Amino acid sequence: MKILMIEATKYTPMINLDPQKGVFEFKGKSYPENTFDFYSPVIDWIEKYFMSDRSAPTRVNMDIIYFNSSSSKLFFDFFDILDEARKNGYSVEVNWYYDKENESSLEAGEDFKEDFEELTFNLIEK
Amino acid sequence: MDIRQDRLIDELQVFMESDLERFKSLGERIIKDIRRQHKIMEASDKRQRKEYDQLQEKLLEVERLNREIEDTQKEVVFTMGAIGESRSKETGNHVKRVAEYSKILALAAGMSEREADLLKQASPMHDIGKVAIPDDILNKPGKLDESELDVMKQHTKLGYDMLKHSKRPLLKAAATVAYEHHERYDGNGYPRGLKGEEIHIYGRITAIADVFDALGSDRVYKKAWDDERIFELFKNEKGKQFDPHLVDLFFENINELLKVREEYRDLFG
Numbered sequence: 001m002k003i004l005m006i007e008a009t010k011y012t013p014m015i016n017l018d019p020q021k022g023v024f025e026f027k028g029k030s031y032p033e034n035t036f037d038f039y040s041p042v043i044d045w046i047e048k049y050f051m052s053d054r055s056a057p058t059r060v061n062m063d064i065i066y067f068n069s070s071s072s073k074l075f076f077d078f079f080d081i082l083d084e085a086r087k088n089g090y091s092v093e094v095n096w097y098y099d100k101e102n103e104s105s106l107e108a109g110e111d112f113k114e115d116f117e118e119l120t121f122n123l124i125e126k
Numbered sequence: 127m128d129i130r131q132d133r134l135i136d137e138l139q140v141f142m143e144s145d146l147e148r149f150k151s152l153g154e155r156i157i158k159d160i161r162r163q164h165k166i167m168e169a170s171d172k173r174q175r176k177e178y179d180q181l182q183e184k185l186l187e188v189e190r191l192n193r194e195i196e197d198t199q200k201e202v203v204f205t206m207g208a209i210g211e212s213r214s215k216e217t218g219n220h221v222k223r224v225a226e227y228s229k230i231l232a233l234a235a236g237m238s239e240r241e242a243d244l245l246k247q248a249s250p251m252h253d254i255g256k257v258a259i260p261d262d263i264l265n266k267p268g269k270l271d272e273s274e275l276d277v278m279k280q281h282t283k284l285g286y287d288m289l290k291h292s293k294r295p296l297l298k299a300a301a302t303v304a305y306e307h308h309e310r311y312d313g314n315g316y317p318r319g320l321k322g323e324e325i326h327i328y329g330r331i332t333a334i335a336d337v338f339d340a341l342g343s344d345r346v347y348k349k350a351w352d353d354e355r356i357f358e359l360f361k362n363e364k365g366k367q368f369d370p371h372l373v374d375l376f377f378e379n380i381n382e383l384l385k386v387r388e389e390y391r392d393l394f395g
Contacts (some may be wrong), residue, residue: 104172
């Protein structure tokens with residue numbers, strides 16, 4: 001599998017999915033005009049990623065400072081995939097980075113953590 | 127996998143032909159999804175409210191700052207006018223009256239309230255160029271000789287040169303007024319001898335406002351003309367010194383102009 005790298009734009013985050021290192025990075029803002037279209041190749045990539053054998057852990061670093069409702073819905077779907085992978089024996093860890101001043105980012109992180117009790121979900125203050 | 131919500135609908139359709147276990151699992155997922163949607167909506171509502179509040183606050187702040195800028199601008203411009211006035215033989219409320227007369231004539235000439243206000247603020251600067259005229263000429267008692275008059279006349283161009291570099295509408299208007307308020311409709315004015323509508327409407331209006339005020343005010347060197355004599359001059363100079371249409375408007379609005387003169391009368395004129 002190849003690295004999937006998407007540069008940040010005004011409305012979308014930088015995304016870097018590295019299969020060798022097992023690190024997924026999301027950084028920036030997420031309020032694309034069409035959220036599902038934007039994330040569709042990302043979700044496809046991740047589903048393929050978890051279809052292959054891998055014993056090394058996968059680390060997901062999310063540093064999203066602003067996102068719209070459909071991005072939020074999409075993150076739930078994304079964490080579903082990660083949770084499913086966990087159930088299938090993969091080692092997965094999510095690091096949700098937030099700024100102390102950014103209340104909505106922290107609250108969203110808490111919502112995700114609460115919804116995915118068995119997924120390792122770390123809330124990390126920047 | 128299609129990540130959209132309608133995946134659930136697809137599965138619901140499959141379920142129609144399927145078994146109870148599958149229904150239970152699907153039901154649980156639908157419930158979970160609905161709960162998530164609620165969470166998302168609550169979070170979104172909360173943030174929207176906060177963002178809107180912040181936007182309102184910022185807007186108020188911007189409006190306040192805008193007012194501050196406009197007020198400062200008006201004050202600076204007015205002060206500049208007063209400086210020009212202190213260097214001229216005019217006294218007291220001359221610039222205030224010229225400002226008000228200009229606005230009345232501007233509105234009568236069909237300008238918008240906004241543009242009339244612009245001219246009102248710009249017209250007090252018509253004599254700003256006098257700051258650069260030497261004292262011995264500016265303060266000379268009695269008549270100026272020809273060469274002195276030539277120097278004196280330069281105050282129009284000097285004022286224009288001081289203001290012309292600005293891109294601000296107000297200062298641009300002021301530059302025009304300073305440059306053209308001594309032009310005559312018949313082309314015999316200065317500094318450029320512009321004629322008729324070659325002279326900007328701001329210049330033509332301020333010319334009337336300035337002369338009307340100067341003649342109607344007491345000065346150290348002269349008594350105020352009485353109104354009949356002033357009106358006679360405007361009638362005679364219609365189409366000569368002054369724009370004939372503006373002279374008509376001057377007479378049509380004379381009551382309002384006289385009211386302003388009364389309101390801003392010089393106490394120690």
